[in-house]
Amino acid sequence: MNSKRESSDRPRLRTLARLAFEFFKISLFVVGGGYAILAVADRVFSEKLGWTRPGELVEELPVIQMIPGLIAGNTAIYVGHKMAGRLGAAVALVAVALPSFAIFLAVTCGFARLPIGNPWVEGALLGARAAIAGILAGTVWKAWRKNVSGMYGPMAACAAATAIIAFRINPALVLLVAMLFGLARELGGRTCLSISAIPLVFLKYGLLSFGGGFVLVPLYMDEFVGPSAPLLQISAEEFSNVMALTQMTPGPISINAATFFGYRLGGVCGSALATACLLLPSWFLLVWALESLERWKANRVVRGVLDGVRPATVGLLLSAAYAFIRMGVWRTAPSGMSFSPVGCALSIAAAAVFLRTRLAPAGLIFACAAVGAASQAFQP
Secondary structure, three states, rough: HHHHHHHHHHHHHHHHHHHHHHHHHHHHHEEEOOHHHHHHOOOHHHHHHHHHOOOOOHOOOHHHOOOOOHHHHHHHHEEEEEEHHHHHHHHHHHHHHHHHHHHHHHHHOOOOOOOOOOHHHHHHHHHHHHHOOOOOOOOOOOOOHHHHHOHHHHHHHHHHHHHHHHHOOOHHHHHHHHHHHHHHHHHHHHOOOOOOHHHHHHHHHHHHOOOHHHHHHHHHHHHHHHOOOOOOOHHHHHHHHHHHHHHHHHHOOOHHHHHHHHHHHHHHHHHHHHHHHHHHHHHHHHHHHHHOOOHHHHHHHHHHHHHHHHHHHHHHHHHHHHHHHHHOEEEEEEEEEEHHHHHHHHHHHHHHHHHHHOOOOOHHHHHHHHHHHHHHHOOO
């Protein structure tokens, strides 16, 4: 009997090992965040392994995006659950997060020693920030066309962006209000600074990260940037450099950011805890949703919450784009911050290329970083 059990376990173990290997490899070599990882995973698991239908992951992107969490993480959960149940979902999720966590932990540990003041490095980071500004502007345009409609959509998106930019309202509160308002429309219309703070903070981020890592940028700015920030008080310039680095290293952007902020809050243990707490909500919620998919899609409460929050996430993207546009068109000078025509031109060019081509965001960022560095040769 034991030999029969062992023989039946072997295919499952091989599947789990292959899941871990493929998602580890994808996360290790694919730069540019969740959308890039999803596109590569769709090709690997359909064409190479035959585990999914061609284009299945792209077709299921609405479901993957409708659950809070990272697009890369939710993609791993989807494939892992399909092939090996809950354990497969957990194995795939850990595998897709591990390279990003390890690489950016190394970057974070050496962040203070990076030659940030070097004019060539400063030029490269300015170019990277300008590229992110352009990519965010393009993302806002795409997200607006997809998620903002009717009378409520534009009002909710603009109100969310205004609340964050003009009135500095906590982005988490903005999303919560949007969820409650959407739920009311659906139901009514139709009838402290320590490691102990990390779990609550990053579980909250995991629950609010609808649609990818850029949505969390306003939350990071509210809680980590500036002298009045409650958790960390890093400068806006350092934050923009960190966000540029999250795009230039492999793996999901949000895991890179969680690794950095978790390390600043609680060292290596803080990094691990922040990353785990960021990923846990999406694992629980997406596994639950996949096991009752049709009933979940038809649930009025879920539908109302999502209808309410989608336009608000576009507003959060808009506020993030505004912040990076401000940082991407300015450069550090001996006399302070000055307007950068190079940064402005790179932001516009990055937005145009992002909207009109299939060039990966990472390629745009590296190209703009190279142009930003090269522009230092023409500085007086």
